[in-house]
Amino acid sequence: MxxxxxxxxxxxxxxxxxxxxxxxxxxxxxxxxxxxxxxxxxxxxxxTESPSASASAPAxxxxxxxxxxxxxxxxxxxxxxxxxxxxxxxxxxxxxxxxxxxxxxxxxxxxxxxxxxxxxxxxxxxxxxxxxxxxxxxxxxxxxxxxxxxxxxxxxxxxxxxxxxxxxxxxxxxxxxxxxxxxxxPLFDNTGLLYNKRMLADAGLPTPEEYIKKGEWNWDTFVEVLKKLTISKSGNGEIDQWGLTGAPHSVGYPLIYSNGGVLYDEATQKAAVDSPEAIEALEFENKLYNEYKVFKRDEGNDWEDPARYFVEGKVGFYPVQLFEVPPRFLDKMADGYGFVPWPMGPKATDYVMGQPQxxxxxxxxxxxxxxxxxxxxxxxxFFDTIEEDNRVIAESWFSDEDSVNEALNTYKIMKFARYSGLGVDELMRPLLKDIVDGKVTPAAGVAQALPVIQASIDKALQGN
Structure with missing residues (x-):
């Protein structure tokens, strides 16, 4: 502990x-x-020192x-x-x-x-x-x-x-x-998944950290875990506990990164949401919502509702930005929670945390x-105490060593893919909502949105 x-x-x-x-x-x-x-x-x-002291410790x-x-x-x-x-x-x-x-x-x-x-x-x-x-x-x-x-x-x-x-x-x-x-x-900008420890234990499931140590924390495992957490606790057949929640963009973006993709390629200054890695991630997100049905949708507020579901113990996993932990979850939950990176996608070779901000x-x-x-x-x-200060902060957020270490490990899996200020986020959010609502397929939606996204990027890079 x-x-x-x-x-x-x-x-x-x-x-x-x-x-x-x-x-x-x-x-x-x-x-x-x-x-x-x-x-x-x-x-x-x-x-004020003697000459010999001054020589060894310059003023x-x-x-x-x-x-x-x-x-x-x-x-x-x-x-x-x-x-x-x-x-x-x-x-x-x-x-x-x-x-x-x-x-x-x-x-x-x-x-x-x-x-x-x-x-x-x-x-x-x-x-x-x-x-x-x-x-x-x-x-x-x-x-x-x-x-x-x-x-x-x-x-x-x-x-x-x-x-x-x-x-x-x-x-x-x-x-x-x-x-x-x-x-x-700053540590507070880093991202990952919070998980409900009690729900995993009740379902007889290992912790995500155990899957990581066995090399099995991937999309396939994630789906199986989410399915086992999505149940009718009351026994009346009506689902009242779900595997995952979050806004469409807070799930879609990290899935793209976890599959080796990016939303924006800084080297080419081009939108990259049409890459095979990105399209596969959006298709996977669509399945989580509509095929596997392991997702607890918000009730009109995609910021407040998902966090509330997690606090109330209705969902197993929540996509978190670490700055949320102290005000929204610390000392607010009856259940214990842990922290883990997003599972690895089929096109990735390691865990990745995208850092767009x-x-x-x-x-x-x-x-x-x-x-x-x-x-x-x-x-x-305080350059000399950065690691120590970050550990103190992480230890104040999480009660187990694995979660502390995974929070600190976000620095090692960080990939800069910054698009803030380019209009990418503003244009992607409605697209992802349309995808999970079944209004458009990922491929068709991206094809339609890509020229508009690129035009926004070009305009911003020109200083407008």
């Missing part, structure tokens, strides 16, 4: 947003990024930015001292403020006005923040529109930052320059001394 560590949801989000992906902004005096990075000169801290450089305000923008509140996590972050803030002679301010920007605030302030030459945590649907269009400063414009990213190769590549969006940055992809930190065009701003952001982070 994993030792549980008490973390409130607010504390978790604060820790993730600001410890793993802190962001912010500030007043600017120039409209273009500085070529040299910073005009401020480093000064050595006063040495940390400090900088004097004249008390400048460094603004970090997100759509949430900044850290507070009422939790251990918040206190830890605030202690780091105080250290960084002293090192650079700055005042760090967290800016809570309303999600609904985020894009407008960002673009209008940059166009006016006065970005509203120095570092901005940008929603996943905005970076591509912001890059195309010239609103962002690439880190490569003022530093050698590989040699002068602590960013991993994965983040450097992911933050480039195929441009060859890094615009977005994080300490690491990644919010990133960016430096708006026009921020003064962008190199110093980046270094301030980097010094605020």
């Amino acid at each position: 994993v030792k549980m560590k008490s973390l409130s949801f607010t504390a978790l989000i604060i820790a993730l947003l600001f410890s793993l992906a802190a962001c912010g902004g500030g007043n600017n005096e120039t409209s273009q990024p500085s070529d040299s990075g910073s005009t401020s000169q480093p000064t050595a801290s006063a040495a 940390e450089e400090t900088y004097d930015l004249g008390g400048r305000e460094i603004r970090l923008a997100s759509w949430g509140e900044g850290p507070k001292a009422d939790t251990p996590e918040g206190q830890k972050i605030l202690e780091r803030v105080a250290e960084v403020e002293k090192k650079y002679n700055v005042k760090i301010t967290y800016v809570n920007q309303d999600w609904g006005t985020y894009a407008e605030k960002f673009t209008t302030s940059v166009m006016a030459g006065e970005p509203f923040a120095d570092v901005v945590y940008l929603p996943a649907n905005l970076p591509l269009t912001m890059i195309k529109g010239g609103y962002l400063t690439a880190l490569d414009d003022f530093m050698n990213v590989k040699e002068e930052t602590k960013l991993s190769d994965q983040i450097i590549e992911a933050g480039s969006y195929g441009t060859g320059k890094t615009y977005g940055f994080l300490t690491a992809p 990644m919010h990133v930190n960016v430096i708006p065009r026009g921020v003064k001394d962008p190199k110093m701003v980046y270094k301030i952001w980097e010094d605020l982070q």
Whole structure:
């Protein structure tokens, strides 16, 4: 049994947003990024040790930015001292403020006005923040529109930052320059399946982890498990317990990834929903709904209803985004739950978790001394404790070691397939609903929707 560590949801989000992906902004005096990075000169801290001690432990450089305000923008509140996590972050803030002679301010920007605030302030030459945590649907269009400063414009990213190769590549969006940055992809964005432990035990079924260890966690096994969970508990012949629930897109998308497909191919900048892998996945989803009849449909709200069914113990599996666990399931269920990746499709060679969404930190065009701003952001982070922090978070969400490890393993099976901001999701959702409602076959529906989806992609990539 994993030792549980008490973390409130607010504390978790604060820790993730600001410890793993802190962001912010500030007043600017120039409209273009500085070529040299910073005009401020480093000064050595006063040495108090003996010469031999100083030689073994060099004094940390400090900088004097004249008390400048460094603004970090997100759509949430900044850290507070009422939790251990918040206190830890605030202690780091105080250290960084002293090192650079700055005042760090967290800016809570309303999600609904985020894009407008960002673009209008940059166009006016006065970005509203120095570092901005940008929603996943905005970076591509912001890059195309010239609103962002690439880190490569003022530093050698590989040699002068602590960013991993994965983040450097992911933050480039195929441009060859890094615009977005994080300490690491946040755990709360990762996805998989929650399962009801009590229901599996009552049915005499192994846990999904046992199937994984035997190499049998695949679509065929999944169907057999779902069938055994879809029963009439009352005995009157009317089904009142189902194997699976979820919105059509929350099932269809991960099935495509689990079969080795993607919705959008970043390398070719083309929609890929017509690939054999994707079509087979959509056909499988259609069978889950209409042939195998193991699916509990929503009652008009495809966000609230499926989660409620899982909490009430009416369904065995729920397609989860990990940020949902604390507010929707933790301490809300009579039954225990576990976490597992989606089963492997017939065209896949390993488990895959598609990562279509990644919010990133960016430096708006026009921020003064962008190199110093980046270094301030980097010094605020906890790069050396990323794995430890993620484990603490996962242990607060799940009560068994297998589920904790599977949550952390999502990083190892992650495949970037980002389409947020390209209109793909908005056009795919009604298509998937029509497929599961029997209004169109997967092949015919995709053939009809594909030109429209590609046109939306092309328009977004052109900066429109």
